[in-house]
Amino acid sequence: MKQLVTTIIAVTAAVVMSLSATAADKLKVGFIYIGPPGDHGWTYQHDQGRLAMENTLGDQVETMFVENVPEGPDAERTIERLARQGTGLIFTTSFGYMDPTIKVAKRFPEVKFEHATGYKKADNVSTYSSRFYEGRYVIGQIAGKISKSGTAGYIASFPIPEVVRGINSFLLGAQSVNPDFKLKVIWVNSWFDPGKEADAAKVLISQGADIITQHTDSTAAIQVAEEKGVYAFGQASDMAAFAPKALLTSIVNNWTDYYIARTQAVLDGSWESTDTFGGMDMNMVRMGAFNNMPDDVKAMAEATTASITSGELHPFAGPIFAQDGSQAIGEGEVLDIGTLMSMNWYVQGVDDQLPQ
Amino acid sequence: MSAKIILEKRHNASPMMRYLSPLLAIGLTVIAGGLIFLAMGQPPLKALYLYFIDPLTSIWSLQELVVKASPLILIGCGLAVAFRANIWNIGAEGQLLIGALFGSSIPILFGDWQSPLALVCMLLLGALGGALFGAIPALLKNRFRVNEILTSLMLVYVAQLLLDWMVRGPWRDPHGYNFPKSVSFEGWHQLPIIIGNGRVHMGIILVILAVVILYWMMTKTIKGFEIRVIGGAPRAGAFAGFSQTRMVWFCLLLSGALAGLAGIIEVAGPVGQLQPSISPNYGFTAIIVAFLGRLNSIGVMMAGLLLAVSYLGGEGVQIELGISDKTTHVFQGMLLFFILMCDTLIYYRLRLLSSMPKLTQGGSLP
Numbered sequence: 278m279k280q281l282v283t284t285i286i287a288v289t290a291a292v293v294m295s296l297s298a299t300a301a302d303k304l305k306v307g308f309i310y311i312g313p314p315g316d317h318g319w320t321y322q323h324d325q326g327r328l329a330m331e332n333t334l335g336d337q338v339e340t341m342f343v344e345n346v347p348e349g350p351d352a353e354r355t356i357e358r359l360a361r362q363g364t365g366l367i368f369t370t371s372f373g374y375m376d377p378t379i380k381v382a383k384r385f386p387e388v389k390f391e392h393a394t395g396y397k398k399a400d401n402v403s404t405y406s407s408r409f410y411e412g413r414y415v416i417g418q419i420a421g422k423i424s425k426s427g428t429a430g431y432i433a434s435f436p437i438p439e440v441v442r443g444i445n446s447f448l449l450g451a452q453s454v455n456p457d458f459k460l461k462v463i464w465v466n467s468w469f470d471p472g473k474e475a476d477a478a479k480v481l482i483s484q485g486a487d488i489i490t491q492h493t494d495s496t497a498a499i500q501v502a503e504e505k506g507v508y509a510f511g512q513a514s515d516m517a518a519f520a521p522k523a524l525l526t527s528i529v530n531n532w533t534d535y536y537i538a539r540t541q542a543v544l545d546g547s548w549e550s551t552d553t554f555g556g557m558d559m560n561m562v563r564m565g566a567f568n569n570m571p572d573d574v575k576a577m578a579e580a581t582t583a584s585i586t587s588g589e590l591h592p593f594a595g596p597i598f599a600q601d602g603s604q605a606i607g608e609g610e611v612l613d614i615g616t617l618m619s620m621n622w623y624v625q626g627v628d629d630q631l632p633q
Numbered sequence: 634m635s636a637k638i639i640l641e642k643r644h645n646a647s648p649m650m651r652y653l654s655p656l657l658a659i660g661l662t663v664i665a666g667g668l669i670f671l672a673m674g675q676p677p678l679k680a681l682y683l684y685f686i687d688p689l690t691s692i693w694s695l696q697e698l699v700v701k702a703s704p705l706i707l708i709g710c711g712l713a714v715a716f717r718a719n720i721w722n723i724g725a726e727g728q729l730l731i732g733a734l735f736g737s738s739i740p741i742l743f744g745d746w747q748s749p750l751a752l753v754c755m756l757l758l759g760a761l762g763g764a765l766f767g768a769i770p771a772l773l774k775n776r777f778r779v780n781e782i783l784t785s786l787m788l789v790y791v792a793q794l795l796l797d798w799m800v801r802g803p804w805r806d807p808h809g810y811n812f813p814k815s816v817s818f819e820g821w822h823q824l825p826i827i828i829g830n831g832r833v834h835m836g837i838i839l840v841i842l843a844v845v846i847l848y849w850m851m852t853k854t855i856k857g858f859e860i861r862v863i864g865g866a867p868r869a870g871a872f873a874g875f876s877q878t879r880m881v882w883f884c885l886l887l888s889g890a891l892a893g894l895a896g897i898i899e900v901a902g903p904v905g906q907l908q909p910s911i912s913p914n915y916g917f918t919a920i921i922v923a924f925l926g927r928l929n930s931i932g933v934m935m936a937g938l939l940l941a942v943s944y945l946g947g948e949g950v951q952i953e954l955g956i957s958d959k960t961t962h963v964f965q966g967m968l969l970f971f972i973l974m975c976d977t978l979i980y981y982r983l984r985l986l987s988s989m990p991k992l993t994q995g996g997s998l999p
Contacts, residue, residue: 345958347913350903619810
């Protein structure tokens with residue numbers, strides 16, 4: 278009996294030791310999401326990145342996430358909670374988490390933080406984002422070729438530089454093949470609100486847009502397009518399954534490579550605070566399959582994608598005229614990164630007043 | 634032969650049960666929650682522990698609990714007074730935002746003015762902004778007999794869009810790459826932290842003061858008596874010479890001022906700057922808090938803490954067990970459902986009616 282008890286204690290102790298040993302060896306990686314992973318857009322792609330990273334690095338990592346975290350006083354608590362949970366690396370995947378991330382990072386100097394789409398860095402805070410506007414240029418060109426009415430509808434979320442860049446890049450792409458192309462914009466003031474997104478799509482279509490594109494996270498707009506028989510583009514993830522007849526292509530955000538590389542860097546001890554702004558060249562922005570379009574349009578889209586990837590073509594190469602008619606940049610020049618990062622003006626041809 | 638169940642008013646509802654009903658509701662929520670976790674294939678005891686107990690086990694989470702609960706309590710105890718008088722201010726969210734806007738004018742427009750007085754002015758302006766915004770439905774109700782539920786609710790959208798426009802336009806941080814945020818508040822434009830390097834700030838003291846003063850007002854003063862009479866028996870109030878018009882002003886200004894104060898406390902405390910989203914619907918959640926707390930400010934304080942536990946616990950089960958954040962909403966919903974159910978059964982009893990003695994038209998019961 279006594280021996281049995283001793284054995285049980287010994288076995289229990291061994292199990293506990295081994296459990297805590299594996300727990301200590303693993304790098305815990307946390308993610309903060311603005312929406313649900315099931316949005317099939319922005320958050321979905323981040324979650325795909327997380328899963329792929331977990332798959333690739335296997336036993337070395339353990340991941341966890343918190344979804345639907347509002348960009349306000351709650352964000353700081355949620356991030357701090359992950360830090361207190363013993364995570365070594367935390368990805369905060371929305372712009373509004375910028376200041377909370379910086380604040381928590383100050384209190385946890387040993388934890389590494391990665392903030393998406395912001396501009397504040399620290400010794401233990403990196404920033405990362407993608408040149409989504411490169412994809413916008415490609416779909417703009419496609420729209421310029423496909424549209425019969427010469428008018429596209431754009432469902433926009435918030436008037437921040439990233440979104441304004443996307444609108445301008447889309448229209449510049451369209452005007453490169455149809456100089457008279459017009460763009461109507463509706464602001465829904467939300468990243469994820471399927472009801473509002475669908476309503477906006479209906480209004481844009483009734484105003485004469487025969488192509489819809491959106492900078493919001495749900496699939497609602499392309500489903501409306503499918504129903505109404507107009508064309509649409511997927512945003513953030515490949516949405517072809519949601520609108521097989523309407524979808525021309527999707528701009529796909531690919532976070533997988535970045536998440537694997539950054540987590541690997543923490544494991545190696547080579548992590549440093551960096552600022553990444555990757556595009557098609559780094560495979561952080563990809564185009565989905567080109568469907569429902571004639572072969573010549575497809576060939577053009579493929580060629581444009583290739584020349585943006587190689588760096589030959591820059592969507593914001595001059596000459597570019599602002600909405601008020603003034604010249605923003607002349608022939609042979611390219612808008613500098615500072616102007617792009619703080620863009621708060623439309624190019625010529627946008628049928629909307631930018632909310633100021 | 635059909636039978637039906639009817640609700641019959643109890644002649645003397647137990648006053649003790651009235652106070653026990655929230656506790657009963659919590660107990661039922663725990664049991665139902667355990668069953669739901671079980672049905673999801675999660676260990677029910679561990680999940681319940683993570684949800685309800687774990688947030689109370691570390692100093693940090695206790696502090697966070699207080700930070701999360703304080704706006705709910707501050708708004709909730711103002712609403713409790715208004716609801717007692719049968720005045721339905723549903724727009725506390727809007728009053729909160731306007732309070733935040735008013736108070737933020739000091740750090741944004743007079744950024745160089747660093748003194749404790751600046752902070753006091755911010756807090757006063759916050760309360761003033763909330764009160765002014767609460768005055769709109771009060772004026773409309775007294776002047777034109779417009780229902781305050783509709784006007785106060787619709788003004789929330791006005792406030793949200795006004796805040797949005799201010800931080801994107803005139804009050805945008807000039808060095809913020811055109812992103813919609815104001816400058817960060819520094820020095821005396823932020824509420825001092827009272828415990829270590831956590832997030833518990835001076836605003837907590839104001840919350841406790843509000844709870845105590847309102848409790849005293851409701852139980853010990855004529856004003857409290859007047860509120861209870863007008864709410865419970867408006868005609869009796871009229872005979873007693875209490876003015877319904879003045880009561881509308883008083884309640885909407887008071888609850889508006891407290892919501893506005895909560896707004897500037899959030900901005901000068903945990904958030905630290907003006908931005909498009911500063912409140913995860915505190916103004917609406919506070920309505921639940923007021924009812925859960927039996928429209929009594931001490932009760933509101935407990936209810937605010939309980940709701941805060943439900944938020945923190947919801948995050949806990951998400952992180953530890955990977956359960957969706959919808960759990961939080963389900964638990965809050967169950968809590969409300971059970972409290973309404975308990976209240977109903979305390980005031981009414983269920984009676985099974987068989988349709989035996991049929992009442993024929995024009996006839997009467999034997």
